[in-house]
Amino acid sequence: MSADTGRRDAARDRAIGTDGSDETNERGSRWLGAGLILVMSVCALWLTVTGQLAIYVNPGNTPFIATMSSIAVVLSVAVLARPRVRHDHHHEHEHDHEHEHPHLDDLVHEVDGSTSALTGDPRPTRRVLSGVLGVATAAFCAIFALAFLVLPPRALSASVAEIRDVNGGLLLTDATDQTVQLAADADYSTYGLREWAALLRQSTHPESLIATPFEAIGFVTASDESEDSFVLTRFVVSHCAIDAQPVGVTVYSPGWEERFEVGAWVTVDGSFATAPDSSAGSPVSVAPESVDPTPEPDVPYEY
Amino acid sequence: MPPSDSARATVRNPSGSWRTPAIGAGIVLLVLVAIRALSPEQLDLPQAFNDFFTLTLSVLIESLPFIVLGVLLSILVQVWLPAGVIERYLPANPVLRRACISLLGMLLPVCECGNVPLARGLIMRGFTVPESITFLIAAPILNPIVIVTTHAAFGWDSGILVWRILGGFVLANLIGWIYSRHPRPTSLLTPAFEEACRREEHTHGTRLGRSVEQFQTEARAVMPALIIGCSLAGAVQVLVPRSALVALGTNPVLSVAALMLLALVISICSNVDAFFILSFGSTFLPGAIVAFLVLGPVVDVKLLALMRTTFTTRTLTQITLIAVLFTGALGLVVNLVS
Structure with missing residues (x-):
């Protein structure tokens, strides 16, 4: 194992933390992907059934939206229903890629593109900023999904x-x-x-x-x-x-x-x-x- | 090398224990439906917030089915299509290869939102980064639905349809060629996506299981970006008076700039943007309309948020700059010759 690889492992271990936080990250990752699609699709189908979809889109698009939303509901439920797999993190680095599930930290990086944790980037400020941005993004999406779920549809004013x-x-x-x-x-x-x-x-x-x-x-x-x-x-x-x-x-x-x-x-x-x-x-x-x-x-x- | 005992995954729920999580997911689904059904019919909120939220949701609801379709096609090319099925028909010469890839949208007609997960899938399948970028930029314009709707809107008037097809093709291949000269194209990708590609190379399991896993991966990457992008698009609609742009319509140069700006902020689907801009047809010159129809499917605020899941900020800045300069020049040329 090279020194660089060792640094990456150490950084990754810091990012992953204990098995408990890994599970939390994995669960968060599922909800920020499949969970969001599930909420959006359920709301879209609800609007379709109640005839309120026309407030947002031309009714000619209803069949396409309803079809794809139904498929999305099935796939999202399949993701959420999939048995969770826990990995032992004391394995060798060569098998790191076999982590079946990504981590919340990955989301942070996908949102802001920071390289810090996975690459061992020594810039702590950037790590903190990317972490804050990731959490803020997750919070915004959760609030948005909740709002979509509970707020009544309104036409343009x-x-x-x-x-x-x-x-x-x-x-x-x-x-x-x-x-x-x-x-x-x-x-x-x-x-x-x-x-x-x-x-x-x-x-x-x-x-x-x-x-x-x-x-x-x-x-x-x-x-x-x-x-x-x-x-x-x-x-x-x-x-x-x-x-x-x-x-x-x-x-x-x-x-x-x-x-x-x-x-x-x-x-x-x-x-x-x-x-x-x-x-x-x-x-x-x-x-x-x-x-x-x-x-x-x-x-x-x-x- | 076979994994050591310690390296083996400890499966908490062995393969036969889908029952508990499946019941849990079913309960979650019922709870969501119940919350939606029991939510208030009337709620007194500020009008500006209502408008922002309605506009945001309209873009999101419009984009969501295309995102799902894009993810499904991404799963198809990554998991279900055997190796070489696409590749064997592509020329070996890089320029010709990219030219063919820029026409893949004719076979996989998805608008720009759905093309992001599909382009990610192509990279994971083994396409080079410049090839994937070429596809990402060309496919929202060079696909049958967009060509038919553009023709329905404009017919052959002022050559708008021809300029759009040619402009999209040239722009995609220009950007693809520029990035093919890059010494390390993978540096154009976000580290997280690079990591996801590495992980994908070693993924095992049944095709069905990998499909579900891939759906989770793409949903996780795309959904937060989609929500943020749609929110930006909604906010811009409420804050920017459109009449200010329309006032610039008859100036040959400013009209092009105005509709390019509109394309960047409005984030409308390329499948229907021709019908939208048709209503400005009498106000704006043909070059401005062509610039709108070429630039909009390549970069807008929603699309940039989605593309950010895959490409670095630096890469997106460069793509935006090239696209703006190219479409601006194209619009001026069309105004000169038409």
Whole structure:
């Protein structure tokens, strides 16, 4: 055995400690891998079963997520159910690699890349820092998993809509190009806010929509262009909430701030009319016959 | 050399005693379901925290199935595929070999998250570090799902699809070639992963047992990094106004920089990033969109956290720098010619 190997052994022995701490490390290692996947997968399946997965991802992805989460649950349970193997640490170094299970110290190194314990790095400060970082990472992950487990699912709020700039993107995919059309015989009854917003944005003559009936559910955001108007807004999600883009239609409703808070869900019933406020960005806005508070829909986004 | 008596593992639970831990794992599963079922339906938390947590979970839930798929493919190439099955079809010439490896994503279509465990599996199987890096960078772009979705979003408009495929291929092989000149490529790996590779070389047991063990190893490495990466991505979404980036859209140079920055922070899956960026198509120039579509699958905050399980900080800094410079130049060229 070389001197270098001896130093590594000594460092490893220090890192491993007694058999008791080895078992603790092994158990921690299982939980920080398989345990985390198990918690995440159980939560994903729970959201799937209760129909709440749509708060986070496009429902089109549900079969894939449910399938892979089920596989992950089975494999995680297999890892946790696997009989624990204890090794005698007084063996020769050549068999160190036969440790069947990694140690919490390994996690520390995988998180921060420190080499101290396994290589006998003499820098104690770095060892301490890497240890602290490893423990902090483990604690953060544990708290995160617990939060995922117990906190109720929540859709994105109006604050995100304001950060992301309502109608900042056009959202004219092939699908909407085919369904959104400005024509005398167009069927607008199935239009959501996504289609209305796209139609208003892409049309060179939005005035032709005047007197067209409008009814939609959305949440209230302030209009940048008119104090007497608010924007009836929904998020459109292509894949998951991270790509959610707010789209909306301007509703002329003087004094709306006294009746509704930003973020409140409302049903607007009315028709398109010439925008009374000349400062508004669009020549057309919705003239509402009624604006009624409504509960947040179970599926708060459009897809 | 046969192990000495003292070197033999002392098995506390011999092979037949799966019952107790299995019952324990089953109880754990039931407890998790019960906690989830009994958790409150309403909880008054600050709106900013709710948004951060929802955004973080959305990236995590989106990534998790790809991570599991990547781990399964990693187990497949490490444990179940006999030696030489992949290797026999690869050319001996290193450049051609890396070029072929950069197309492996056509056979193993996983997005960038799942490619991390798969790339780790390839190294453990015996691929060189530069070859694995080439695969890691190319596969999220050069795979059938990404090509189909990019075509569905842009068709052949402005050559965005062609530029994306070519850009991904050249960038992956450029970085692979650079690291193939490295005198000691294994120094690009974290010591812990190096150690894991050494341990893997001497692993014994049934294939099923090794598969379960490999699942544990990869889950342990990837899950903490995934949670941290997703949390970073979620936090950035809440803190950075996107309108500030969109305002730069029509400038030929700044538009490229803006969408590259967006690619770095948004951490969106390469399978669907084309649909996302399509909505900015009228605001940004084609070069900026190409830069977004090439850079995003190679480096972003979530992916860097995942890659950190395998590569040193120095290596990741170099890869990021090369990728940013390359995609920036690519974006400017596309803006000039389109």
